[in-house]
Amino acid sequence: MKKNILVTGGAGFIGSHLVSALLKEHRVVVLDNFSTGRRSNLPENSQLTVVEGDVSDLCVISQLFADQEFDYIFHLAAIASVMESVEQPLVTHQTNMDGTIYLLNAARTQNKPIQRFVFASSAAVYGAEPTLPKTENSPIQPLTPYAIDKFGSERYVTSYSQLFQLPVAVARFFNVYGPRQNPDSPYSGVLSLLVDAFKKGNQADRVEFTVYGDGQQVRDFIYVADVIQGLRLLAFSEEARDGTFNLGTGRPISLHEVILVLEILTKKQVNISYKAAREGDIPKSYAAITKLEQLGFQVNMPIEKGLQAYLEAELCATV
Numbered sequence: 001m002k003k004n005i006l007v008t009g010g011a012g013f014i015g016s017h018l019v020s021a022l023l024k025e026h027r028v029v030v031l032d033n034f035s036t037g038r039r040s041n042l043p044e045n046s047q048l049t050v051v052e053g054d055v056s057d058l059c060v061i062s063q064l065f066a067d068q069e070f071d072y073i074f075h076l077a078a079i080a081s082v083m084e085s086v087e088q089p090l091v092t093h094q095t096n097m098d099g100t101i102y103l104l105n106a107a108r109t110q111n112k113p114i115q116r117f118v119f120a121s122s123a124a125v126y127g128a129e130p131t132l133p134k135t136e137n138s139p140i141q142p143l144t145p146y147a148i149d150k151f152g153s154e155r156y157v158t159s160y161s162q163l164f165q166l167p168v169a170v171a172r173f174f175n176v177y178g179p180r181q182n183p184d185s186p187y188s189g190v191l192s193l194l195v196d197a198f199k200k201g202n203q204a205d206r207v208e209f210t211v212y213g214d215g216q217q218v219r220d221f222i223y224v225a226d227v228i229q230g231l232r233l234l235a236f237s238e239e240a241r242d243g244t245f246n247l248g249t250g251r252p253i254s255l256h257e258v259i260l261v262l263e264i265l266t267k268k269q270v271n272i273s274y275k276a277a278r279e280g281d282i283p284k285s286y287a288a289i290t291k292l293e294q295l296g297f298q299v300n301m302p303i304e305k306g307l308q309a310y311l312e313a314e315l316c317a318t319v
């Protein structure tokens, strides 16, 4: 049966892919203030309603829930840049933490019982603690306002399940990549910057790219379609109720190895200039995903396939 689903941050990179997937079966309402999201990321669809508004404005949330009730909520709206959170901790806190509490409260008090409140958290909550791979029980060491607010929000989300029996699930995203990821800031995800460099150097044999650190840093890059697969499991499977799940591939890869895969796929060489590692850059981070796999998750897009799909989408978009 068609459900009414709220996706906050639905005009952003990950949110817009989620919205397109959900629209195949459901009605979707997007709440977004278009700070980084774009209307053009969203499809034209009679089952989609777009509400322009701020999650940190209590009046906006109250009005939204006065107008309608939801079966599911995916809460993705956030200031998603760690650097911006360091520069603007107050605004970050209002969006990333207050916004979560406003939504939880609205979800709890609407008449219709919510079937699942899914919260987009981040592997940043693990901080620099070196134990690998990261399991959901690894020590938590949030180091930035972004990570602190994500962890604080996680605690609010799980406490709403314990105190008020709100069915919830928390997703800790690792490094997500894919089409529509914004490469405009030097702090954007490294794969969006790399693919952008290939896009700009499309006509040349060599591509210029700056690596911060020695290129040996290891990450868990997950293609956005696999993130959507994971988010759907967290919302629609009974076993995910009230759990916290890593959303990664469980397959570590260094930045140098990623560059090599891109060189092979594009038959171009990358000229790397090295700069000092950025303050707070974590040498290695990757997920254990046993918990997610127990829900039926499979990595459909390993890095070679994911990068190929990303390149095709981005290079086609330039012509």
Ligand SMILES: NC(=O)c1ccc[n+]([C@@H]2O[C@H](COP(=O)([O-])OP(=O)(O)OC[C@H]3O[C@@H](n4cnc5c(N)ncnc54)[C@H](O)[C@@H]3O)[C@@H](O)[C@H]2O)c1
Pocket: 008, 009, 010, 011, 012, 013, 014, 015, 031, 032, 033, 034, 035, 036, 037, 038, 053, 054, 055, 056, 075, 076, 077, 078, 079, 080, 095, 099, 120, 121, 122, 123, 172, 173, 174, 175, 176, 177, 189
């Ligand atoms: N991309 C990643 O690798 C990654 C990793 C870990 C966690 N996350 C989390 O996933 C979620 C989505 O991230 P993304 O990469 O798609 O980023 P994004 O910036 O593309 O999406 C965020 C969306 O939220 C909207 N937004 C921001 N502030 C808002 C506010 N106050 N009110 C309403 N809407 C607001 C933006 O306009 C945008 O559409 C975020 O919560 C982010 O913290 C992303």
